[in-house]
Amino acid sequence: MEWSESTRRSFLKQFGAAGAAALAVTKAEGLGMGAQAPAAMGAQAGPMQSAPTPTDQKQIATREARMAWWHEAKFGMFIHWGLYSIIGQHEWVKEHEGVPIPQYEILAKHHHPKPNAARDWARLAKRAGQKYMVMTTKHHEGFCNWDTKLTDYNAMKQGPGRDLVREYVEAARAEGLRVGFYYSLMDWHHPDGAICKTDEAARRRFVDYTHGLIRELLTNYGKIDILWYDVSWPLTAAQWESERMNEMVFELQPDIIVNNRNGLEGDFATPEQHIQASEAGRAWESCMTLNESWGFNRADDQWKTPKTIVNNLITCARGGGNYLLNIGPEPDGSVPPASIEVLEAVGKWMDTNGKTIYGSERGTLNANASCNYSRKGNTLYVHVYNWPGHTPAAEWLDFYKPEVVVAIGGLKPKVLSARVFKTGKKVEFTQDEFSFRLTGLPLVAPDQPATVIEVECDGEPVVDHAAMRPLWPREKVGISI
Ligand code: GLC
Numbered sequence: 001m002e003w004s005e006s007t008r009r010s011f012l013k014q015f016g017a018a019g020a021a022a023l024a025v026t027k028a029e030g031l032g033m034g035a036q037a038p039a040a041m042g043a044q045a046g047p048m049q050s051a052p053t054p055t056d057q058k059q060i061a062t063r064e065a066r067m068a069w070w071h072e073a074k075f076g077m078f079i080h081w082g083l084y085s086i087i088g089q090h091e092w093v094k095e096h097e098g099v100p101i102p103q104y105e106i107l108a109k110h111h112h113p114k115p116n117a118a119r120d121w122a123r124l125a126k127r128a129g130q131k132y133m134v135m136t137t138k139h140h141e142g143f144c145n146w147d148t149k150l151t152d153y154n155a156m157k158q159g160p161g162r163d164l165v166r167e168y169v170e171a172a173r174a175e176g177l178r179v180g181f182y183y184s185l186m187d188w189h190h191p192d193g194a195i196c197k198t199d200e201a202a203r204r205r206f207v208d209y210t211h212g213l214i215r216e217l218l219t220n221y222g223k224i225d226i227l228w229y230d231v232s233w234p235l236t237a238a239q240w241e242s243e244r245m246n247e248m249v250f251e252l253q254p255d256i257i258v259n260n261r262n263g264l265e266g267d268f269a270t271p272e273q274h275i276q277a278s279e280a281g282r283a284w285e286s287c288m289t290l291n292e293s294w295g296f297n298r299a300d301d302q303w304k305t306p307k308t309i310v311n312n313l314i315t316c317a318r319g320g321g322n323y324l325l326n327i328g329p330e331p332d333g334s335v336p337p338a339s340i341e342v343l344e345a346v347g348k349w350m351d352t353n354g355k356t357i358y359g360s361e362r363g364t365l366n367a368n369a370s371c372n373y374s375r376k377g378n379t380l381y382v383h384v385y386n387w388p389g390h391t392p393a394a395e396w397l398d399f400y401k402p403e404v405v406v407a408i409g410g411l412k413p414k415v416l417s418a419r420v421f422k423t424g425k426k427v428e429f430t431q432d433e434f435s436f437r438l439t440g441l442p443l444v445a446p447d448q449p450a451t452v453i454e455v456e457c458d459g460e461p462v463v464d465h466a467a468m469r470p471l472w473p474r475e476k477v478g479i480s481i
Pocket residue numbers: 080091092230231272287294
């Protein structure tokens with residue numbers, strides 16, 4: 001099945017996000033996540049790859065320079081916050097539960113967030129080791145979180161009486177974080193939002209409205225670093241006039257980067273709720289929820305653990321991608337305590353180990369059931385997330401002596417030195433063409449949720465255990481000892 005944006009959307013409409021995630025698993029391939037895969041590997045959300053348009057071509061010339069900070073950054077905070085947060089039953093609640101518009105609009109009058117909630121988000125992002133933020137300026141519900149002149153369905157004119165986007169931008173900047181705007185093209189509220197597909201006059205009005213809103217966002221808030229489009233239903237890129245849209249975006253913000261969800265390729269791909277590296281040379285960012293919902297969902301207690309999040313971040317880094325991790329603040333803007341707890345634990349790990357993630361490069365590194373990897377040049381970072389401790393097999397097998405052994409099948413080339421990243425303590429090792437063994441390690445993991453061992457190699461490290469399978473010496477059909 002080709003997994004284009006429209007098929008993904010219609011699947012999502014029919015079966016919801018959980019169903020889409022389940023289907024994505026069937027397309028598993030790519031980074032060799034193996035047994036440790038905490039998130040399903042699968043198809044990439046977003047449009048199908050196609051030949052670059054003239055606008056794409058212009059972007060290509062400046063892409064490397066525009067994206068340098070983003071590649072270095074690796075880890076960002078996504079924020080879904082809107083009227084749906086008040087109901088607290090997922091950001092698709094209007095459609096999923098069939099709430100009529102006149103009912104839903106009442107929420108706008110009763111939205112009274114605390115002042116400057118965004119400051120807490122930005123401080124939390126900083127503590128978590130995140131380098132950029134992307135906030136929903138308008139989600140599918142159509143409510144604008146900023147002081148737009150194009151509709152009074154906005155935060156300034158309704159309950160909040162303030163420009164929530166401005167507060168967010170200022171908060172992010174105060175913490176030295178890059179600023180991203182999420183913008184949903186799909187709009188469940190605008191009268192032309194659906195008929196624009198079949199009525200040309202409606203399409204004209206709605207496209208003008210959409211381009212106008214984007215223009216405001218990229219004109220009134222200073223330098224914006226990311227424009228994160230979402231859901232292009234019901235129009236095609238041609239009908240959205242997406243080429244012209246991006247041209248306007250780059251005219252207003254020459255250094256910005258844009259994603260691929262307005263029907264064009266954009267600067268980066270956006271796999272959703274799973275980790276999937278794009279082909280080499282194509283930037284990608286995996287976006288993911290901390291529980292199962294993007295918007296606040298008070299009953300959703302499916303929280304990912306710090307170990308899962310750290311491991312996902314490493315997996316993204318391993319494939320040269322970024323990790324955009326979501327919070328769904330409560331109606332008043334407070335971050336759910338469970339999210340704070342996880343992000344702070346991740347931040348603590350990043351304080352020690354962030355250097356093994358930021359600025360790391362894509363590699364050919366297949367994880368195993370204990371170790372995940374990142375790399376910079378010839379330095380391999382072995383992230384031991386299942387610390388082996390003592391195996392009873394060590395009583396008979398020299399392979400697991402002395403003491404605790406972390407072994408990696410299929411590591412090339414020659415290793416020059418190894419040390420525990422956190423403490424700098426040297427680690428003994430042996431290496432032959434089949435296995436690299438770090439030996440004499442302590443019984444208890446020196447760091448949690450993953451201990452990093454820095455391994456210097458005399459060339460670019462590659463880990464490919466499957467490549468050894470036809471090569472290792474086999475003896476008899478029966479037992480050979
Ligand atoms: C999906 C959902 C949306 C969420 C987005 C984040 O497209 O429709 O609610 O904002 O994913 O990537």
